[in-house]
Amino acid sequence: MTTVLDSSFVLRPRVASACSCLVTPTSTPSGGPYLNQLMKSQGKLWFGTAADIPGTDETTDPAYLTILTDPKNFGEMTPANTMKFMFTEPEQGVFNYTGSDYFLDLAEKSGDLVRCHNLIWLSQLSPWVTEGNWTAETLTAVMENHIKTLITHWSDRCYSWDVINEALAGNGSFSSSIWYDTIGPDYFHLAYQFATEAVEATGKDIKLYYNDYGIESPGEKTTATYALIKDLQSRNIRIDGVGLESHFEVGGTPSTADQLEAMQGYIALGVDVVQTELDIRFPTAPYYNETGQAEQAQDYYQSVAACMLVGPHCIGTTVWDFDDYYSWVPSSFPGQGGADIYNDTLQRKPAYYAIAEAIQGLPCTVC
Numbered sequence: 136m137t138t139v140l141d142s143s144f145v146l147r148p149r150v151a152s153a154c155s156c157l158v159t160p161t162s163t164p165s166g167g168p169y170l171n172q173l174m175k176s177q178g179k180l181w182f183g184t185a186a187d188i189p190g191t192d193e194t195t196d197p198a199y200l201t202i203l204t205d206p207k208n209f210g211e212m213t214p215a216n217t218m219k220f221m222f223t224e225p226e227q228g229v230f231n232y233t234g235s236d237y238f239l240d241l242a243e244k245s246g247d248l249v250r251c252h253n254l255i256w257l258s259q260l261s262p263w264v265t266e267g268n269w270t271a272e273t274l275t276a277v278m279e280n281h282i283k284t285l286i287t288h289w290s291d292r293c294y295s296w297d298v299i300n301e302a303l304a305g306n307g308s309f310s311s312s313i314w315y316d317t318i319g320p321d322y323f324h325l326a327y328q329f330a331t332e333a334v335e336a337t338g339k340d341i342k343l344y345y346n347d348y349g350i351e352s353p354g355e356k357t358t359a360t361y362a363l364i365k366d367l368q369s370r371n372i373r374i375d376g377v378g379l380e381s382h383f384e385v386g387g388t389p390s391t392a393d394q395l396e397a398m399q400g401y402i403a404l405g406v407d408v409v410q411t412e413l414d415i416r417f418p419t420a421p422y423y424n425e426t427g428q429a430e431q432a433q434d435y436y437q438s439v440a441a442c443m444l445v446g447p448h449c450i451g452t453t454v455w456d457f458d459d460y461y462s463w464v465p466s467s468f469p470g471q472g473g474a475d476i477y478n479d480t481l482q483r484k485p486a487y488y489a490i491a492e493a494i495q496g497l498p499c500t501v502c
């Protein structure tokens with residue numbers, strides 16, 4: 136493996152942290168290659184990232200923000216939390232746009248498109264939803280109001296909306312959720328019908344997506360997702376794309392051929408695909424030895440290569456935040472980590488350079 140060192144740096148100030156993985160204030164690379172610039176040069180819409188802003192340390196971390204807001208690095212931002220139900224409709228019929236407006240302003244100032252995320256999910260719901268005493272009819276009205284209000288409010292400041300997020304279990308059946316358990320399987324097409332009506336009322340081209348994990352390679356869940364798309368299409372309800380979350384593990388990442396096959400299946404149905412939440416975590420420490428870094432670079436390479444090889448209907452790749460310091464992984468999978476393309480002191484990892492090579496169709500020199 137070639138270890139790539141960056142020649143120019145900006146300082147990343149650090150506050151004291153409980154994380155023993157952190158080293159003292161260090162430096163951040165600037166200078167190419169730049170991933171969004173490369174993606175655009177290949178006809179893609181973006182290389183993007185999630186960001187958990189506002190309300191977290193990211194919001195005021197100058198070194199993080201320098202990378203995030205540079206249009207050479209990213210052309211799309213996804214809000215990791217602020218547009219979710221519990222934040223946008225904390226009380227029934229009372230909408231809070233403040234955090235999301237902050238996020239949209241930041242993205243727009245940085246020249247980024249925004250994948251608005253998400254409208255209907257089983258998680259991060261307001262207590263009044265999960266604790267309510269609903270009938271199918273009353274909860275359907277809640278769903279309709281939430282979907283139509285947010286789509287109408289932000290209109291085409293959202294490039295797209297993840298209308299439903301993670302509806303399916305591993306075997307392709309619907310997961311238990313307040314929505315499914317109360318309304319039944321009809322909740323799925325009803326949500327997209329309400330979203331379609333809202334988009335048509337705006338007169339704008341706001342794309343409607345289904346977003347999930349475990350649908351990036353052939354299997355029961357992927358087959359079930361194909362069926363959901365066909366069902367919407369048979370009802371003349373809008374569905375523009377599928378978000379392939381792509382939360383993978385080092386050594387357990389689907390091959391390029393498998394990712395390509397799944398993508399081709401979606402595209403054959405007439406929808407776009409996006410890699411929406413790409414990260415590739417180490418199931419165990421250490422996260423930063425040379426062999427592990429090369430394996431991770433290979434896994435990133437083979438994933439982004441699938442998007443490049445499948446053609447223009449894979450419109451872009453978004454990572455689920457870009458540095459290990461702010462990754463969601465350690466808090467959700469204790470003992471796991473190192474999933475992102477920059478380390479916890481904002482140094483680019485071999486995975487970063489592997490992606491640059493995949494985008495350009497070059498062999499991987501860091502894998």
Ligand code: G3I
Nearest residue numbers: 185187191215216252258259300301348380412455463467
């Ligand atoms: O808001 C509280 C804050 O007040 C408190 O001080 C802090 C203490 O831990 O927690 C904050 O809430 C956290 C929230 O993120 C906002 O930062 C929650 O504990 C934490 O569980 C929550 O995690 C988010 C997770 O979704 C929830 O399931 C992650 O940041 C977010 O990256 C993650 O994103 C999901 C996608 O939406 C869907 N696909 C999977 C992906 C990764 O889980």
